[in-house]
Amino acid sequence: MSDLQIRPAAPADLPAIVAMLADDPLGALRESPDDLAPYRAAFARLADDPNQRLVVAERGGKVVGTLQLTIVPGLSRRGATRSIIEGVRIHSEERGSGLGTLLVEWAVEESRRLECVLVQLTSDATRTDAHRFYERLGFEASHLGFKRAL
Template sequence: MLIRPARAEDVPAIVAMLADDPLGATREQPGDPRYDEAYAEIAADPRQLLVVAEVDDEVVGTLQLTLTPGLSRLGATRATIEGVRVHSAHRGSGLGQALIEWAVREAGDRGAIMVQLTTDVSRKDAHRFYERLGFVASHIGMKLPL
């Protein structure tokens, strides 16, 4: 398996993975040009890392790592992991764990003092997965759609 920065030509495969679950199926629209615009913005921002995992030259996993500087905790940088997906044919193979472990190492290498993430309350399997990797449900996340 190879973890590498995502390229523009990877966007359709990434969007397909985002859409391949009950939540994503209701909110993603593969083929929409807004994904290409979002990719360009992510790729231009050095604090955003969109990566893919490849197996046999096929994109089979993805995540986005965002580095956010802040004033709290003595001006610390936090890293946020988002959009973690593994192709259905590769779930249970250890690929998701490898992606998260890569993101944690990369965050530390870039000076972050902590890694955080959110996961939908309905994703019980994901909660167990992240807890197994050492994440702690320490906060309550809230969202306000705009």
């Protein structure tokens, strides 16, 4: 994968990122690739937040993967900083190529560089293939998550 570059996302990457977010059964229900306005506003908020890293994987000028890394300073664990990996998506043509592993490993190394003591992520309960993927990368199912729509 020597032709692969992981770099900060740019506004011009939004159509490709949103298309990847929408390219599965869950994403198809909650994403709107035809209306990028809310994504542009969200991108601006992320760009203004020093604790956010939205990156893309690019090969041959084409965006083929993405993830968001959030750095969370905290008081627990003796004032430890942790990170949260979100929105890991790989273009359908690249799935199974090892790109997802490279992106997650990038996030883990970036977390180390930023002196995080813990990297965490969540995955929808229905994404059993993703669960096996994260376990292969050393993540452990450790908590029960709760959500409340607002």
